[in-house]
Amino acid sequence: MDGTKRVVLITGCGKGGIGYEYCKAFASHGCYVFASDLPDRLHDLADLASENVEPLELDVSSDESVAAAVSEVLASRGRIDVLVNNAGVGSTGPLAELNLDEIRRAWEVNALGQVRLVQEVAPRMAARRAGRIVNVGSVVGAVATPWAGSYCATKAAVDAMSDALRVELRPFGVHVIKVVPGAVRSGLGRANAERLAARSWRLYEGFEDAIAGRAGASQVGRATEPGVLARHVARRVLSPRPPRAIVFGHMTGLFAALAWSPLWL
Numbered sequence: 001m002d003g004t005k006r007v008v009l010i011t012g013c014g015k016g017g018i019g020y021e022y023c024k025a026f027a028s029h030g031c032y033v034f035a036s037d038l039p040d041r042l043h044d045l046a047d048l049a050s051e052n053v054e055p056l057e058l059d060v061s062s063d064e065s066v067a068a069a070v071s072e073v074l075a076s077r078g079r080i081d082v083l084v085n086n087a088g089v090g091s092t093g094p095l096a097e098l099n100l101d102e103i104r105r106a107w108e109v110n111a112l113g114q115v116r117l118v119q120e121v122a123p124r125m126a127a128r129r130a131g132r133i134v135n136v137g138s139v140v141g142a143v144a145t146p147w148a149g150s151y152c153a154t155k156a157a158v159d160a161m162s163d164a165l166r167v168e169l170r171p172f173g174v175h176v177i178k179v180v181p182g183a184v185r186s187g188l189g190r191a192n193a194e195r196l197a198a199r200s201w202r203l204y205e206g207f208e209d210a211i212a213g214r215a216g217a218s219q220v221g222r223a224t225e226p227g228v229l230a231r232h233v234a235r236r237v238l239s240p241r242p243p244r245a246i247v248f249g250h251m252t253g254l255f256a257a258l259a260w261s262p263l264w265l
């Protein structure tokens, strides 16, 4: 075991998503990465496994699973240097029609899932006076979008919690970094586009094009390749002075500037 490698725990690393790319990006910086996902997605992680990447079972919606996974990482490597709270589920449709169980699920995974990990990991980082916590939000958390109100609300919660946490953990040497991507050509983006298309909701004229990366898109802007986003995030998170927010993607800077001015915290 190489004790000098930074230990990174990433949630939601199934193939086709941004988490999968985060694993490759952090490993390419010489980190030792625990690539986690739900038990039924573990087969997805098999081809990521290497000298620097270890697949791990972790359901962020379960207290027991989170506690067990964090214990396993600590038993094996002794510490967590970087936590990447990436796991997420979509929730698309008009709020007035959306099934309440689906809304609850989105909160359990997208918002409370991050809190569960933070509660297990942050006190240990604070005790060592070192660590970085990366909470993945979305630009739609800053600018709520019709037909995605449920998902947007969970991402707005991520945004608010990350800001509070950043101030709470700063005295203990723990950096909290919120990641705010725009449209990304990955799992959730595709799933949302397909669901919207199936219902023929036309508000998102151009959304499918944006996700498919075709020309002529769109209200959500040009979609980013997940690998490009992941490499940018890994580089900035691991830099000596990590930023408090990483806003990435077409038009996202403008949305963020409107929603968070002034960024005074």
Ligand code: ADP
Residues within 6 Å of the ligand: 011, 012, 013, 014, 015, 016, 017, 018, 019, 036, 037, 038, 041, 058, 059, 060, 061, 086, 087, 088, 089, 109, 184, 186, 187, 188, 189
């Ligand atoms: P994105 O576009 O954000 O990458 P994906 O759907 O491709 O969207 O990725 C989200 C990841 O989060 C998937 O790998 C999915 O299996 C994972 N995920 C969803 N729910 C949970 C959960 N409860 N615990 C851990 N991972 C989860």
